[in-house]
Amino acid sequence: MLSNHQYSVCVCAFFLFFFIEWHRTLALRLTNMNVPEVVDYRDTVTLSCSYDLGVHQLNSVKWYKGNQEFYRYAPMLTPQVTVYPVDGIAIATDRPTICNQYLCSIRLTALGRRSSGEYRCEISGDAPEFKLANGTRNMTVEALPVEEPTISGLSASYLPHEHILANCTSDRSSLPVRLLWFINGRTVPMEYLQQQQETTLESDSFQLRYRTLEMRVPIDRLVQRELDNAIHIKCIATVDLVPAASREAQAVITLRSHRSSLFGFGAGGHNSAAGASVPVATATGRSSLLLVLLSAQCIMMWAGSTVYSLPDSGGLHSL
Incomplete structure (x- = not known):
C-alpha cells in the first residue's frame, strides 16, 4: 500500500504529464x-x-x-x-x-x-x-554525375599470359568522384592501378572535374580459379557525399586458350610454343603399322621413288 508521500508523488506526476500533453x-x-x-x-x-x-x-x-x-x-x-x-x-x-x-x-x-x-x-x-x-x-x-562511366581500351578476348589494360572515365561532377575497378565481383588490388588522373573545366558556374583510372591486370593472377571463360569487368564511379549519385558500367570479355587461338581446337589444349608438349598416340598393333606404311607409300609415290606395297602375312616385298 502506498504511503502518503508516494501517493502525492504519483498524483503530481500524473498532473504534470497531463499538463504537458x-x-x-x-x-x-x-x-x-x-x-x-x-x-x-x-x-x-x-x-x-x-x-x-x-x-x-x-x-x-x-x-x-x-x-x-x-x-x-x-x-x-x-x-x-x-x-x-x-x-x-x-x-x-x-x-x-x-x-x-x-x-x-x-x-x-x-x-x-x-x-x-x-x-x-x-x-x-x-x-x-x-x-x-x-x-x-x-x-x-x-553538378552530379548523370551518365555512366566510360570503359575504354578493352579487347574482346585475351590469352592467359596477357594483361587486361583498360581505362575508366567518370562523368563530369563538381564533387569529388572515386573510381573503383572490379573483376568477377572482386575489387582490383591497388598494385594493378595507376594514379587517378583528374581534368577540371568550368561550366554553368560550376568547376567540373572528371577522373580517369587505368588498370593493368595480369589475367593469370586474377582468374586462375574461375570455372568459365567469361571475365566480368565493372567500374563504379561513386560520390561519397551523395551515395545515390553513384554510377557504374560493365563489360564482359572472353578468356581463350593458346590452342583455340592458334589451331582452332578446344579450350583444353596446350600450347607447344609455350613449352608444353602436344601428346602423340603410340603406334601399337597391326592397324598402326598399316597406317605408317600407307603414309610412307604415299610419300614415295609423290617423290617418284620405289614404293612398297602393304605387308601381307609374309612381310614387305618390292612392287
Missing part, C-alpha cells in the same frame, strides 16, 4: 521539414514543411532563403499566394503548389550556385497571439 495539443508547432541536402542543378526539387496548429488558426506560411522571403501562403488574404523575387530562386509553375492547414510544399527549378543556402519555413498563427513556429535546413546545389 494538454499544452502540446494547444501549441502551434512544426512537425516535419523536408529540404534535400545536396541536389543536382538540373533537377526540380521539392521543399515541404508540415505543422500542427493546435487550437490556432493559420495566418501564414512563409519560405525564406537566408533572411529573404520568397514565398508566402496566407489563406485569409486575396491572393492567397505571393512570390517575391530572390536571387537563385525560381518557383516551378508546371504544377500548382500545395499549401493548406496541414502542410506547405513548393517546387524550385532552374537551380544554380546561388540556389545554395539556408532555407526556413515559418508558420504563423492568427490574432490575437500570432504564435510562430519555424525550422531551417541547408541545401547545396552541385
Whole structure:
C-alpha cells in the first residue's frame, strides 16, 4: 500500500504529464521539414514543411532563403499566394503548389550556385497571439554525375599470359568522384592501378572535374580459379557525399586458350610454343603399322621413288 508521500508523488506526476500533453495539443508547432541536402542543378526539387496548429488558426506560411522571403501562403488574404523575387530562386509553375492547414510544399527549378543556402519555413498563427513556429535546413546545389562511366581500351578476348589494360572515365561532377575497378565481383588490388588522373573545366558556374583510372591486370593472377571463360569487368564511379549519385558500367570479355587461338581446337589444349608438349598416340598393333606404311607409300609415290606395297602375312616385298 502506498504511503502518503508516494501517493502525492504519483498524483503530481500524473498532473504534470497531463499538463504537458494538454499544452502540446494547444501549441502551434512544426512537425516535419523536408529540404534535400545536396541536389543536382538540373533537377526540380521539392521543399515541404508540415505543422500542427493546435487550437490556432493559420495566418501564414512563409519560405525564406537566408533572411529573404520568397514565398508566402496566407489563406485569409486575396491572393492567397505571393512570390517575391530572390536571387537563385525560381518557383516551378508546371504544377500548382500545395499549401493548406496541414502542410506547405513548393517546387524550385532552374537551380544554380546561388540556389545554395539556408532555407526556413515559418508558420504563423492568427490574432490575437500570432504564435510562430519555424525550422531551417541547408541545401547545396552541385553538378552530379548523370551518365555512366566510360570503359575504354578493352579487347574482346585475351590469352592467359596477357594483361587486361583498360581505362575508366567518370562523368563530369563538381564533387569529388572515386573510381573503383572490379573483376568477377572482386575489387582490383591497388598494385594493378595507376594514379587517378583528374581534368577540371568550368561550366554553368560550376568547376567540373572528371577522373580517369587505368588498370593493368595480369589475367593469370586474377582468374586462375574461375570455372568459365567469361571475365566480368565493372567500374563504379561513386560520390561519397551523395551515395545515390553513384554510377557504374560493365563489360564482359572472353578468356581463350593458346590452342583455340592458334589451331582452332578446344579450350583444353596446350600450347607447344609455350613449352608444353602436344601428346602423340603410340603406334601399337597391326592397324598402326598399316597406317605408317600407307603414309610412307604415299610419300614415295609423290617423290617418284620405289614404293612398297602393304605387308601381307609374309612381310614387305618390292612392287
